[in-house]
């Protein structure tokens with residue numbers, strides 16, 4: 001099947017809408033053409049003449065959200081890692097099509113990524129949104145971990161995705177995500193943002209960290225801090241603060257090869273760091289202590305919580321921070337005869353796995369819990385570019401959607417109209 005418009009063959013699109021960033025672009029390309037925040041700003045524009053006429057204005061994308069406006073409220077379409085606001089989701093998708101890719105949605109088949117624990121009803125809703133609202137000619141929903149595996153040329157792998165909202169481990173076997181082995185928590189980039197803020201405030205002797213919008217820079221001069229403005233909505237302050245915290249996270253955080261003992265490392269050299277507002281801090285052991293939480297297993301909580309939180313798809317372990325425990329648990333839920341292949345094909349994806357030391361530590365912890373004769377091996381070569389690791393979900397989608405053999409997999413508009421949204425469960429495993 002091929003799609004054409006005005007006689008020209010048209011390419012397919014790939015969108016990966018994460019809880020922090022949306023990655024969107026054309027299938028067959030190496031990297032997403034557009035990366036922008038998955039947040040929507042709203043503002044009531046009260047019409048002074050007609051008191052009851054409350055027009056809401058929407059703001060999406062880096063540029064529109066770059067400067068604060070009175071009562072501009074910034075919201076995420078996600079809650080607890082799943083879509084909760086479909087109106088906002090629609091605006092993000094529209095921004096990708098119109099403002100960033102500059103294409104008409106009716107002209108291009110679209111491969112949309114999804115978390116492996118997406119509720120059934122949400123899958124149907126996404127399909128309806130793309131067909132009914134955006135008039136897409138064909139749609140496919142593909143699971144993140146399967147795409148990450150494809151991006152690394154693998155059909156079988158243990159995929160550890162640690163992004164913004166949470167960490168999710170999925171065993172992929174012969175190109176399918178094994179539902180019973182999916183385990184996840186709610187500890188990743190957003191939690192580290194909060195801890196990094198505390199780390200910086202401690203280093204600044206209690207002085208709070210300024211959000212990006214208050215930092216005014218003129219070339220050759222020290223930055224000045226604009227006064228606080230009470231008309232700026234707290235959600236905008238949080239949004240703007242992330243810009244500052246992300247820089248700090250990327251420059252400072254480091255994960256040690258083995259459990260980090262703060263007492264024994266008291267004398268590690270201080271790291272000097274310049275915040276985006278130009279102020280300087282010295283950070284010691286906290287550089288390791290903060291991301292150590294990614295590997296902190298709290299055995300006391302685990303079993304009790306696990307019983308209650310069994311999701312529709314995948315098991316939610318809110319009190320299990322430790323990524324290696326999730327990975328271990330995931331493997332143990334799989335048949336014994338595929339475990340060896342999972343250990344030997346470890347794939348890390350998501351921004352939080354970019355913290356230096358993450359891969360080595362996970363390997364070490366997993367190896368320590370693996371059977372004697374089993375070797376834990378990363379499926380990613382150490383020469384892989386950071387973008388290949390960070391955006392492997394999108395890249396896998398780009399590869400899949402451009403394969404000749406994939407073209408028969410699309411759900412066409414006609415199939416959707418004839419069979420309804422439930423067709424997604426049949427055609428998109």
Ligand SMILES: Nc1ncnc2c1ncn2[C@@H]1O[C@H](COP(=O)(O)OP(=O)(O)OP(=O)(O)O)[C@@H](O)[C@H]1O
Pocket residue numbers: 017018019020021022162163164165166188189190246249250253349350351352354355390
């Ligand atoms: N080099 C880095 N060091 C530390 N953290 C990083 C680095 N690069 C990105 N991150 C963090 O990774 C997170 C974003 O990762 P990613 O783009 O994979 O998330 P997402 O796909 O939007 O979210 P999710 O998959 O969780 O829904 C952010 O919290 C960001 O601060």
Ligand SMILES: [Mg+2]
Pocket residue numbers: 018019163350393
């Ligand atoms: Mg993601």
